[in-house]
Amino acid sequence: MNRSMDQLSAEQRKEMERQYAVYTHGTSQVIPGEELKEKIATSLLKNKPLKVKLGLDPSAPDVHIGHTVVLNKLRQFQENGHMIQLIIGDFTGKIGDPTGKSTARVQLTDEEVERNAKTYLEQFGKVLDQSKVELHYNSKWLSELKFEDVIELAGKITVARLLERDDFENRMKANKPVSLHEFFYPLMQGYDSVHLESDIELGGNDQYFNVLMGRHLQEQFGKEKQVVLMMPLLEGLDGIEKMSKSKGNYIGITEKPSEMYGKAMSIPDELVIKYTELITDLSLDEKLAVRQEIEQGRIHPRTAKMNLAKTIVRMFHGVAASQDAEAQFQQVFQQKQLPTDIEEVLWEGERSISVPNLVVSLDMLPSTSEARRMVKNGGIKLNETKVTNVNEEVAVEDGLVVQVGKRKFKKIKLN
Template identity: 90%
Template sequence: MNSIMDQLTEEQRKEMERQYAVYTHGTSQVIPGDELKHKIATSIFKNKPLKVKLGLDPSAPDVHVGHTVVLNKLRQFQENGHIIQLIIGDFTGKIGDPTGKSTARVQLTDEEVKRNAGTYLEQFGKVLDQSKVELHYNAAWLSELKFEDVIELAGKITVARLLERDDFENRMKANKPVSLHEFFYPLMQGYDSVHLESDIELGGNDQYFNVLMGRHLQEQFGKEKQVVLMMPLLEGLDGIEKMSKSKGNYIGITEKPSEMYGKAMSIPDELVVKYTELITDLSLEEKLTVRKEIEQEEIHPRTAKMNLAKTIVRMFHGENASEKAEVEFQQIFQQKQLPTDIEEVIWDGDRMVTVPTLIAKLGMLPSTSEARRMVKNGGIKLNEVKVTEVNEEIEVKNGLVIQVGKRKFKKIKLA
């Protein structure tokens, strides 16, 4: 391994160390680090880009900033001229990743896979330069395998190794069924790396077993083994559980600038550094500066959080939108003013309604029962006046401003 290293010029060695520092920063594990250095060195010496893989099962296409942890790492490779291999699991997606599941996943149809894949790619374009991405659908090679090829593939791994997965082990202990086809999910994902001869694969910590399978199978097929970069999972706005749309603790990458900014301002202070390092496009030097300023108390936590919120909005909506979102946030929360661009909605319903009914029909909360709870908790205002009576009817007028919580506003226009 040292032969390439020995042939690097001083300038090339510095470039190798620079790239290595960028790629490893924020990772939870690099398997193994010395091989990553060697791959980078070889790439620089031979002027040959690395092939960096990310596999995606198109099962839940609404992307939030938690998903961008791996995308931002891919972007760092892309900025240095390396090849990004995005693999849409149109074949594996029909089985579904069993990771973290207590039961077998519902298999997706071709139409569902295609629709979800399209949504993924549209949203990923907000982080990656799609013109410089190799897009692959793994049905192109997996559907071509003959049965004897599948048997050969299955012979590359033992049942004992597959049963090391906590998901399978826990289900078997609980006497829950494990279908044979589920064992093939990590094999197929690993075979993607064999077919594409990937140099590096990225994955979240929950994908540890799957991404290591690619490294194992490459060795079994006599190919150079990929290096694996494991990325930490991002806690949501509650600071406790993994970011998830189902838990409501997420920042969606297609949300309005004001909504993104407000949500970012609600994260716990102790997560500002982690968010900055994992989901922003700041340089390594800028990220290290943020960490130093916060750890040494050179910056107020609120200021650091406002800088983070502004950066997130700027990444997905541009500089002007981030400036406007910051001003609006200051108006609402610091100066107690209403936002300047409240969404206007047409109301053609009854002129006299209860507030929970109005809130639910406007879609500001999913149900009248949730709206009632919000009223009881003091979270609903009409024209800046807090609503206190759950069942009292109010008159719906032109220009009526409804506020739900701290960030949702709508203004009534009568039909």
């Protein structure tokens, strides 16, 4: 076999190794590594960009830092001239990915898919260069398949292989139903790779079965097999659970700079390296330097975390905003001063109100029961004075500053 790698000049080989090092850094698995090198080599020889696929079902419209793990890897491919195939699963999204689910997902409507997809694209533009993205909706080809085409597709995989999925196996052991249509989800996702002739596909570790299906089906249809890059899942701010908005352990990419910076400062020390390597736009050399500094104890963990927080804010809000967020953090947390940009809220409610009701009315906490717990834990202040009585009545006055936790501030303005 005449491999592309064998035809590279010394300069091209050096570039191939450089790209390979960038793409594989931070991955949990590359399937298989040698084929990735060969694809990069072919791209260099033919001066032809690789087609790098990411499939997304628009099931939840809000993007957080955890989602940017794969987006940052895609950006690295973009920076080397490769083309991103971003697939919005408007067809597969109606079925729902069964990954990690103990029951079948509720199927989305066309309106929900369209609304969520629009939000996704707006937020992805904060990480990816949209001019270097091929945007596809998989209903374009999946909805055109005839029933005989579906039968042919189903014949490319065995039931035993599908039952290898932990999700299905666990549900069957627990005597929970598995609907036939759920088996078609990985088949359809894999068929996307067949139709688009993708060279590479990215996915989180929880997508292992789905992304390998594309490689399997490409072989079954006589096409060149894609390489799969598996990315680790990012733990949230609690350092335990996967980052998730429902768990409250997330950093949203559209949050205010001060909120984003403050949340980043609560990242556990042991995760600073992982966050730096997976979600920042630093170069590979810069990431390796950060790792070395931390592991050799040449930088204080707090300083390393402040550098990370500043980088995160800079990526989504710019240099000036990152500098302001850092200054505000130092003012509030190190110098114990109030922030200078507290949001003012026009108060039109009662002039005498209990602390829990005040906090809920200001949308600073979702419920009075949670507000009471926060008071008991010493987490609510009025004009910098800690509230100790859960039943305390507040005389609402102009300029009253309400603080919940370390990062939430609001100033009341009266008519």
